[in-house]
Amino acid sequence: MKKYSRWFLALLVLVCASCKPTPPVNGHVVPEAKLTKGQLIQSDPNRMANLEIRNNLDALYLLMDKLYKRNPSEWKKGGAANREEAETRVRHAVDHHTPLPGLDARDTKAMELALDPHFKGDRVGTLIYGIGDMLITAHGGKRELYLIDGLDAQRVYNAARNVEIAMWLLARRRDDAGHSLLLSNALSEQEQNLSFERLFGGIIGRTDLVAEFTAEKYRRSVIDYGQSFFGGQFLQFLPVSEVAGAASSL
Template sequence: MPFHAALVKIITILSLMILISGCGSMPKPVRNLGKSDVDFVMDVHAKQLKAQMVELTRKLYVRNPIQLAKNPTATIDSRIAQIFGPEDTISLPPLVFDELNGVTGIDAILLSFEEAFEGDRVFAAVVGLSEMLRRSYNHQQEFFIIDSLDEQALYNSARNIEIFVWRLYHRKGDNGNPLIYTNDTTEYGGDISFDRLFTKMVMIQDMMALIVADKTNRGITKVAHGVAQFVFLPVP
């Protein structure tokens, strides 16, 4: 491509990016002009992850109606809207709520498993997990040529989902009951749909980490640890 044509193309793309950053309401076909193939892949993965999180929220509230009842004005749909926001925005704000004393991310997850916590444990857990995952996507729902993700943050978030699941399944109150109920199983089988849901989420994050690492030609520092070492990893 001649230098002049290449320069015009670069200027056009940069101008488009400036417009996009200031106007999330721009028609999608126009926004798509500022995307690479990898950006489209990022969009799909982020959308799928959000859909899995919405399904997880709904399932947790169905299994834990007592948690929803702690806020008399709340419904499952209103909680989902409160946490996940609109579909058509390019970026999302950090999840911070007075109801959780302003804690979010991993701190909100930890709060949901505190025995003394009297609030909505499902809300705290989902807010914490969602914020942690949002950070791995730079709080974006849509991606463009100028955007870049951190492969290590994506990898760490996948491991944090696994740590979250372990705590979810093993943290119990003084009465011996789970702090947050999940799979309804017996010795004869039962519902293990939570397992399938979490597996999909981990796969999405691991795949995104590999895609970004390949794009940036950077390596991922992998962490090996056992259950006794289950400490949440940083996701800046």
């Protein structure tokens, strides 16, 4: 028994050593959300989708701020007193999944309007609102999903494609004078700025991953059940009482 105990302790040390987290480099630590009561009624797919929505909206609001700074005349078209007020209006409408004041369009319709060369309103606010509203609509109109909620994988996948289309149109569509509808990426001898493309790419990648994960969810449930069922046939039942434990040691 002592021999087996020594082997067990050695194995335990190795396992613990292998579980040691990788130390952060230059202060870059994996972000981890705080535990909340809501997480107790969220499945793993729910939690994954919730993190995706949260991170996508954070990236979208960063895009809005950057677009407003590169196109300062846009926020004035919406009647806001300053850029901060314009951003607050958009964030509130997206976060609460409500219409944007003064705009008679939602999700993809708002995206189409913002990228229409003849549109005279605030393109930045309309585009960001349209994308945000579209993403939440694709997730069943919710920012937080729980056990009773489900996702339509095709809708989430379509949302990723819509963001791709918006990114492509933003980079290539011009007004009647041949100017870009909005200044975003810049790639020239004088300036190199592809941060807009990286942010859009992050949104597309996260949304695609959740779409594929959702599509495989039910298949994985069957596979996991099969693995647990057949795997159990090759394992010895462990003792759960003192009598059984004593018998197994004989």
